[in-house]
Amino acid sequence: MQRFWINAIVAGALFVAPFAAEAEEPGIKIGAMIALSGPAAYLGDPVQKSLKMLVDNYNARGGIAGRKLTLVTYDTEGNTGKAVQLFRRLAESDRVVAIIGPSTTGESLALKSVANELKVPMISFGAGTDIVVPPEPYVFKVPPTDEVEIRQLVVDFARRGVKKLALLYAASPYGQSGATLTQQLAPSAGISLVAQEQFQLLDTDMTAQIIRARDSGADAMLIWATDPAATLVVKQAVALNFTKPIYNSPAVADPKFITKAGAAADGTYVQGSRLLVAADLPADHPQRPGLVWLTDTYRKRFNEEPPQNAGHPYDALLLIESAVAGTSGELSGEIVAKGLSKAKVCGANGCFTMSDKDHNGLSPDSMVILKAVKGTWKLDE
Amino acid sequence: MNQFLQILASGGVLGAVYAITALGFLIVYNATKVINFAHGDFVMMGGLITAALSSAYGVPPLAAALVAVAVVAGLGVSLDRLAIQRARRKEHLTLVMITIGAASVFRGLMEIVVGRDIYFMDPFPGPVRITLGGVQIPGQGLWVLAALVLVAAGLWFVFRRTLLGKAMRAAAGNGRAAQLYGIDPQLMSAISYAMSGGLGALAGAVIVPLASGYYQTGLYFGLKGFAAAILGGLGNPFGAVIGGVLIGLMESLAAGYISSGYKDSIALGVLLAVLLLRPSGLFGSSEAVRV
Numbered sequence: 122m123q124r125f126w127i128n129a130i131v132a133g134a135l136f137v138a139p140f141a142a143e144a145e146e147p148g149i150k151i152g153a154m155i156a157l158s159g160p161a162a163y164l165g166d167p168v169q170k171s172l173k174m175l176v177d178n179y180n181a182r183g184g185i186a187g188r189k190l191t192l193v194t195y196d197t198e199g200n201t202g203k204a205v206q207l208f209r210r211l212a213e214s215d216r217v218v219a220i221i222g223p224s225t226t227g228e229s230l231a232l233k234s235v236a237n238e239l240k241v242p243m244i245s246f247g248a249g250t251d252i253v254v255p256p257e258p259y260v261f262k263v264p265p266t267d268e269v270e271i272r273q274l275v276v277d278f279a280r281r282g283v284k285k286l287a288l289l290y291a292a293s294p295y296g297q298s299g300a301t302l303t304q305q306l307a308p309s310a311g312i313s314l315v316a317q318e319q320f321q322l323l324d325t326d327m328t329a330q331i332i333r334a335r336d337s338g339a340d341a342m343l344i345w346a347t348d349p350a351a352t353l354v355v356k357q358a359v360a361l362n363f364t365k366p367i368y369n370s371p372a373v374a375d376p377k378f379i380t381k382a383g384a385a386a387d388g389t390y391v392q393g394s395r396l397l398v399a400a401d402l403p404a405d406h407p408q409r410p411g412l413v414w415l416t417d418t419y420r421k422r423f424n425e426e427p428p429q430n431a432g433h434p435y436d437a438l439l440l441i442e443s444a445v446a447g448t449s450g451e452l453s454g455e456i457v458a459k460g461l462s463k464a465k466v467c468g469a470n471g472c473f474t475m476s477d478k479d480h481n482g483l484s485p486d487s488m489v490i491l492k493a494v495k496g497t498w499k500l501d502e
Numbered sequence: 503m504n505q506f507l508q509i510l511a512s513g514g515v516l517g518a519v520y521a522i523t524a525l526g527f528l529i530v531y532n533a534t535k536v537i538n539f540a541h542g543d544f545v546m547m548g549g550l551i552t553a554a555l556s557s558a559y560g561v562p563p564l565a566a567a568l569v570a571v572a573v574v575a576g577l578g579v580s581l582d583r584l585a586i587q588r589a590r591r592k593e594h595l596t597l598v599m600i601t602i603g604a605a606s607v608f609r610g611l612m613e614i615v616v617g618r619d620i621y622f623m624d625p626f627p628g629p630v631r632i633t634l635g636g637v638q639i640p641g642q643g644l645w646v647l648a649a650l651v652l653v654a655a656g657l658w659f660v661f662r663r664t665l666l667g668k669a670m671r672a673a674a675g676n677g678r679a680a681q682l683y684g685i686d687p688q689l690m691s692a693i694s695y696a697m698s699g700g701l702g703a704l705a706g707a708v709i710v711p712l713a714s715g716y717y718q719t720g721l722y723f724g725l726k727g728f729a730a731a732i733l734g735g736l737g738n739p740f741g742a743v744i745g746g747v748l749i750g751l752m753e754s755l756a757a758g759y760i761s762s763g764y765k766d767s768i769a770l771g772v773l774l775a776v777l778l779l780r781p782s783g784l785f786g787s788s789e790a791v792r793v
Contacts, residue, residue, distance in 0.1 A: 158613070158618045159618070159718075160716070160718075162618045162619065166619075292763055319763070321762055321763055323719075323722075325712065325714070326512050326757065327762075328508060328512040328758070329505070329509050329754070329757055329758030329759070329762075332508055332509075336505070349620045349713075352714070353713065356622075360638065380557075381557075382622070383622070383624055
């Protein structure tokens with residue numbers, strides 16, 4: 122008899138408890154899909170750190186637009202098949218209303234149709250233009266599209282008098298996307314591609330490709346790849362006596378790149394966002410306050426310099442905040458997606474103006490060219 | 503012509519690494535007739551530990567390489583003592599399966615202890631590069647070639663001129679008979695694994711300044727070393743060296759003149775073709791086994 126009453130009281134308490142907690146706005150549950158292991162892990166690690174730091178920060182100030190923020194993170198290992206599995210898990214079993222990530226172009230492309238099918242918006246950190254062109258209702262992107270990036274690069278090359286370009290790119294979705302765009306956009310600026318060499322991401326020896334680039338008479342080299350190939354090409358190019366300017370892709374816009382590539386990186390250029398030179402920005406630049414706060418907080422908490430992609434979660438959360446501001450009650454993927462396609466915020470990658478036709482929202486002036494000078498990246502005018 | 507020579511030079515350096523890998527692989531094979539599928543992971547660990555110590559802890563490159571060789575030699579002995587010797591059934595298939603499992607264990611060990619990052623490091627001390635007739639050879643490439651020469655000479659000396667080498671060959675030939683002469687086959691086995699681990703690590707350590715250290719490259723190196731050993735004739739050290747250099751050259755030529763995406767298939771395709779024409783490899787002898 123006593124047993125029965127104890128069970129009844131406990132059951133009753135458990136039944137009542139959830140309702141007792143629901144006093145203010147319902148919280149917001151977000152998923153994150155990051156490459157934490159595998160070859161893309163160097164991209165995912167700072168993203169995870171930055172995301173954790175930002176979520177703690179938001180919750181300490183009362184949440185995002187007044188809603189407590191819950192984050193569920195999964196490691197995709199940079200693997201497309203896993204990414205699709207994990208997306209479904211986040212949408213169907215964890216019931217998140219938005220998903221931040223994934224880290225690479227390849228994974229993002231595979232997830233486009235899944236996001237639309239499950240009606241959960243995805244804010245990708247991949248670079249490929251194809252992720253948001255043509256725009257899909259549930260697919261958004263934070264880093265500038267590689268089309269915007271290459272457009273800015275080509276304009277910059279023309280300005281510096283580069284007439285003949287050697288393009289070395291990886292046989293990955295990222296590399297090939299960049300290569301196709303360079304082939305399309307360079308001629309219109311009067312630049313001819315005198316060498317186009319491909320290599321595999323995990324190759325250790327790019328001697329043949331670099332020699333052909335060197336002997337082609339190019340005025341500059343553009344490398345479009347992620348690590349480890351990106352670092353190796355720079356090291357080997359310098360070792361093989363390539364003396365013309367070398368431009369790295371935004372995938373390696375990271376202070377660690379200079380450490381990894383060693384002396385070979387000095388004097389090379391990289392296209393990146395203003396995050397790497399936050400302290401050098403003029404006082405009235407709209408991105409300065411946010412970037413300085415972000416880089417200082419990251420540096421203090423993790424004791425290392427933030428790379429460019431530490432800014433991506435910052436932008437993703439700003440976009441979500443803008444999307445759910447002014448809403449009340451339970452959220453759903455549809456509500457968040459609608460809010461995202463109207464968002465206007467100034468973040469780490471630039472000032473975003475999202476619209477139904479543009480789910481990236483960035484313009485060419487969101488990127489700058491940086492030069493490695495004595496071990497750090499500096500703005501190159 | 504210049505381009506051709508440059509491609510040959512870098513293929514030669516790569517080939518030297520495969521040759522050292524194949525030699526290490528052969529030590530265990532000749533001693534125990536076991537094909538050690540974890541050998542590629544010895545190479546991976548050698549490279550990864552060297553690169554991690556050097557870039558994350560500032561250890562001078564040569565010291566880091568020595569530490570890596572010692573650690574991996576120890577891991578090789580542990581593979582022998584803790585896994586191979588303890589196998590209840592000593593059939594070849596069982597022992598090979600054990601080595602495949604060991605490969606996963608080593609990979610996981612590196613993933614946890616060293617991490618998932620890709621590590622780059624500075625080359626070993628010496629000239630940054632030398633130029634021979636228009637061909638640039640990185641200083642590290644000279645270290646690789648020197649390592650191959652030292653390893654080949656050292657192994658020849660140990661196996662042909664020392665008592666230890668004789669004892670190892672005796673234990674490999676006929677364990678029981680060797681025991682009757684006071685040779686401990688288990689000790690010989692442990693020494694073979696230690697040497698194999700050390701050589702694998704050396705191969706990894708000398709190439710890592712030119713490439714990068716990453717915990718998932720074990721399978722890649724193992725495959726190349728195995729292919730090199732087979733191409734040269736399984737069991738023949740001279741063949742292993744030639745096989746390694748040939749595979750390195752073929753890869754480099756394929757990457758240079760055809761496409762780097764096909765370099766592995768071309769190199770291994772040539773291996774297949776050779777085996778079809780000469781099943782015992784280039785320098786192997788056909789064995790007659792009494793049934």
